[in-house]
Amino acid sequence: xxxxxxxxxxxxxxxxxxxxxxxxxxxxxxxxxxxxxxxxxxxxxxxxxxxxxxxxxxxxxxxxxxxxxxxxxxxxxxxxxxxxxxxxxxxxxxxxxxxxxxxxxxxxxxxxxxxxxxxxxxxxxxxxxxxxxxxxxxxxxxxxxxxxxxxxxxxxxxxxxxxxxxxxxxxxxxxxxxxxxxxxxxxxxxxxxxxxxxxxxxxxxxxxxxxxxxxxxxxxxxxxxxxxxxxxxxxxxxxxxxxxxxxxxxxxxxxxxxxxxxxxxxxxxxxxx
Amino acid sequence: xxxxxxxxxxxxxxxxxxxxxxxxxxxxxxxxxxxxxxxxxxxxxxxxxxxxxxxxxxxxxxxxxxxxxxxxxxxxxxxxxxxxxxxxxxxxxxxxxxxxxxxxxxxxxxxxxxxxxxxxxxxxxxxxxxxxxxxxxxxxxxxxxxxxxxxxxxxxxxxxxxxxxxxxxxxxxxxxxxxxxxxxxxxxxxxxxxxxxxxxxxxxxxxxxxxxxxxxxxxxxxxxxxxxxxxxxxxxxxxxxxxxxxxxxxxxxxxxxxxxxxxxxxxxxxxxxxxxxxxxxxxxxxxxxxxxxxxxxxxxxxxxxxxxxxxxxxxxxxxxxxxxxxxxxxxxxxxxxxxxxxxxxxxxxxxxxxxxxxxxxxxxxxxxxxxxx
Numbered sequence: 001x002x003x004x005x006x007x008x009x010x011x012x013x014x015x016x017x018x019x020x021x022x023x024x025x026x027x028x029x030x031x032x033x034x035x036x037x038x039x040x041x042x043x044x045x046x047x048x049x050x051x052x053x054x055x056x057x058x059x060x061x062x063x064x065x066x067x068x069x070x071x072x073x074x075x076x077x078x079x080x081x082x083x084x085x086x087x088x089x090x091x092x093x094x095x096x097x098x099x100x101x102x103x104x105x106x107x108x109x110x111x112x113x114x115x116x117x118x119x120x121x122x123x124x125x126x127x128x129x130x131x132x133x134x135x136x137x138x139x140x141x142x143x144x145x146x147x148x149x150x151x152x153x154x155x156x157x158x159x160x161x162x163x164x165x166x167x168x169x170x171x172x173x174x175x176x177x178x179x180x181x182x183x184x185x186x187x188x189x190x191x192x193x194x195x196x197x198x199x200x201x202x203x204x205x206x207x208x209x210x211x212x213x214x215x216x217x218x219x220x221x222x223x224x225x226x227x228x229x230x231x232x233x234x235x236x237x238x239x240x241x242x243x244x245x246x247x248x249x250x251x252x253x254x255x256x257x258x259x260x261x262x263x264x265x266x267x268x269x270x271x272x273x
Numbered sequence: 274x275x276x277x278x279x280x281x282x283x284x285x286x287x288x289x290x291x292x293x294x295x296x297x298x299x300x301x302x303x304x305x306x307x308x309x310x311x312x313x314x315x316x317x318x319x320x321x322x323x324x325x326x327x328x329x330x331x332x333x334x335x336x337x338x339x340x341x342x343x344x345x346x347x348x349x350x351x352x353x354x355x356x357x358x359x360x361x362x363x364x365x366x367x368x369x370x371x372x373x374x375x376x377x378x379x380x381x382x383x384x385x386x387x388x389x390x391x392x393x394x395x396x397x398x399x400x401x402x403x404x405x406x407x408x409x410x411x412x413x414x415x416x417x418x419x420x421x422x423x424x425x426x427x428x429x430x431x432x433x434x435x436x437x438x439x440x441x442x443x444x445x446x447x448x449x450x451x452x453x454x455x456x457x458x459x460x461x462x463x464x465x466x467x468x469x470x471x472x473x474x475x476x477x478x479x480x481x482x483x484x485x486x487x488x489x490x491x492x493x494x495x496x497x498x499x500x501x502x503x504x505x506x507x508x509x510x511x512x513x514x515x516x517x518x519x520x521x522x523x524x525x526x527x528x529x530x531x532x533x534x535x536x537x538x539x540x541x542x543x544x545x546x547x548x549x550x551x552x553x554x555x556x557x558x559x560x561x562x563x564x565x566x567x568x569x570x571x572x573x574x575x576x577x578x579x580x581x582x583x584x585x586x587x588x589x590x591x592x593x594x595x596x597x598x599x600x601x602x603x604x605x606x607x608x609x610x611x612x613x614x615x616x617x618x619x620x621x622x623x624x625x626x627x628x629x630x631x632x633x634x635x636x637x638x639x640x641x642x643x644x645x646x
Binding site for chain 2: 162164165167168169170171172173174175178182183186187189
């Protein structure tokens with residue numbers, strides 16, 4: 001009897017929490033389908049009285065949403081791919097390759113974790129300006145491709161690869177590059193998927209850095225574009241919500257599709273098997 | 274196939290620790306040499322240096338007539354089998370076997386052919402499409418062996434390949450490796466800490482301790498004529514019995530050992546190495562060179578009965594293993610082990626007289642461990 005009560009209590013609390021988390025998302029979707037002004041009536045309607053896709057049409061036809069979407073896709077996917085390459089190689093090197101100064105360098109990197117991102121933004125902007133990368137995709141992509149956290153994540157996972165596995169490949173005739181490509185990468189797959197999700201989410205949702213480095217209207221990514229849309233169309237909640245749906249939906253779907261790997265990645269090493 | 278020649282090969286780590294102190298020996302073409310020694314003696318380091326996985330501090334390493342000190346592992350044309358198998362977890366058995374061939378740019382047809390041949394030799398045919406995690410320990414080790422022999426390398430290096438297997442499997446894999454060696458006529462270096470494995474597989478054995486080579490010889494020669502105290506104690510199970518003491522000649526040739534005297538043949542003490550031994554020496558006797566005197570034999574009757582060389586101890590315990598019995602006998606302050614055929618025995622706690630064959634006595638310097646005679 002007692003077990004039954006706690007079952008309902010725990011599950012009830014979880015359901016309530018899930019509902020509270022999901023409600024704003026669902027209402028966002030609902031409002032985006034309402035005719036202009038419908039959401040501003042009192043009491044606010046939960047459900048559209050009349051469905052319309054006008055706002056989506058407007059976003060893509062008149063508001064260049066397609067362009068912003070493309071910008072976000074380009075920036076987030078290139079940053080993700082490059083982050084996998086650089087963090088993957090660096091994490092593996094720190095875990096498994098012997099080179100002079102490895103430990104000192106790694107300690108230095110870890111110390112770098114203590115520096116807040118915001119502090120680095122002005123020097124970073126100066127650096128990119130000097131490189132001529134301001135207002136380019138590269139300017140938005142490059143600062144994210146090698147992160148201390150990413151290197152740390154891959155290194156911790158790579159530590160669990162037995163040295164003999166790498167030695168076996170070397171004796172089998174593989175070059176160091178081939179060892180990495182044919183043996184290490186497949187073994188690192190779970191953690192690389194996790195890293196890909198982290199980086200893609202972070203880059204896709206990033207507001208601050210694209211706002212700083214991208215000024216040309218045609219270069220804006222979705223969150224920045226959405227913010228400027230909001231200041232232009234203060235009254236049009238339904239249009240804003242449609243923009244928010246377009247921004248949120250792809251990453252939500254990506255996360256759901258990859259969560260199987262993602263869980264395996266963050267659990268890796270903590271539980272045997 | 275090729276010979277492997279080491280000339281003063283030395284490994285010193287950055288920390289200053291000497292892992293291998295100048296190893297020199299040659300493995301003949303087609304020979305199986307076992308490297309044996311306790312954990313941390315440098316045998317695996319030596320093997321990894323031959324593989325090219327560990328740098329050589331000084332000395333020369335030749336495979337065939339080519340000096341390979343600075344060659345990468347992939348340029349040495351060697352194959353290695355690891356203790357924990359080290360199979361590629363994401364590849365099927367077939368791909369594990371084919372990986373090395375692919376890297377060497379073999380054609381698809383010849384890869385298929387060679388993989389099939391290796392799989393047939395090791396009875397892996399039914400497992401080719403499985404992943405390593407779906408295999409048992411013995412099957413994994415066979416795949417690891419297959420991965421080595423599929424490439425037909427010049428030298429096989431085996432690093433404790435059987436120590437992760439259970440006792441029964443170890444025995445069958447041991448004879449399988451012996452069979453492979455005979456059929457392939459391959460040059461093999463086999464590292465193990467198990468002296469039985471080394472004795473049964475090795476045509477010659479290199480005994481290592483603390484980075485130093487102690488002796489290189491055939492298994493029986495190592496057993497019968499150990500070069501020093503370490504080899505004498507390491508090879509053989511149960512281990513050789515050691516009696517430590519000073520030599521004396523009055524009233525007869527003997528070893529004054531703790532509170533007892535062990536009779537020794539006068540002609541042994543006449544040997545130059547022993548005549549000049551002023552300090553303590555150690556006398557060694559293998560368990561099977563000790564035997565039981567008939568019950569009730571006293572020292573006097575033993576001498577008159579021709580058992581000149583015997584001593585009396587107290588039976589502490591009896592270990593019957595079926596085909597033979599190990600007797601633990603306390604004598605001169607330590608436990609001695611005697612190996613006898615199955616027979617009726619007195620109860621533990623009783624006195625027992627053991628005789629020994631004087632020709633089998635080995636003499637060592639107590640401080641240096643060197644063999645004296």
